[in-house]
Amino acid sequence: MVDSRPHKDDPTIVVRRRVCTDCEVRVTTQESTVDVGKYRARNRRLSKKHRAVTPPDELAAKNRVYQARHRLERAAKDEARETGLSVSSIRARWGLEASQ
Structure with missing residues (x-):
C-alpha cells in the first residue's frame, strides 16, 4: 500500500493506492468502514x-x-x-x- 486517506466526500470510505509487486501497476481501491x-x-x-x-x-x-x-x-x-x-x-x- 502506497497511500491511505479518507474519501473527500464520504468519511465512511477509505481510499487506498496500491502497487502490484509483480508489474508495478498502481491501482486505487475504495474500502467502506461501515459497521456491517x-x-x-x-x-x-x-x-x-x-x-x-x-x-x-x-x-x-x-x-x-x-x-x-x-x-x-x-x-x-x-x-x-x-x-x-x-x-x-x-x-x-x-x-x-x-x-x-
Whole structure:
C-alpha cells in the first residue's frame, strides 16, 4: 500500500493506492468502514417489527410462496445438471420467469 486517506466526500470510505509487486501497476481501491454488524442488527430489528404488525396468515402465505419458488429453483437446477441444459432454458421450458 502506497497511500491511505479518507474519501473527500464520504468519511465512511477509505481510499487506498496500491502497487502490484509483480508489474508495478498502481491501482486505487475504495474500502467502506461501515459497521456491517450494526447494519445487520438494524435490519433484524426492522424485520422483527414488520413480523409483529403483519397478520400471521399473511406471513404464512408469503412463506408458502417463498418455499414453492425455492423448490422449483432446486428442481430446475437438478434437471439442468441431469440434462446438461442451462437453468435458464429449463425455467423457460417450464414457463417460469428467469428471476425466480
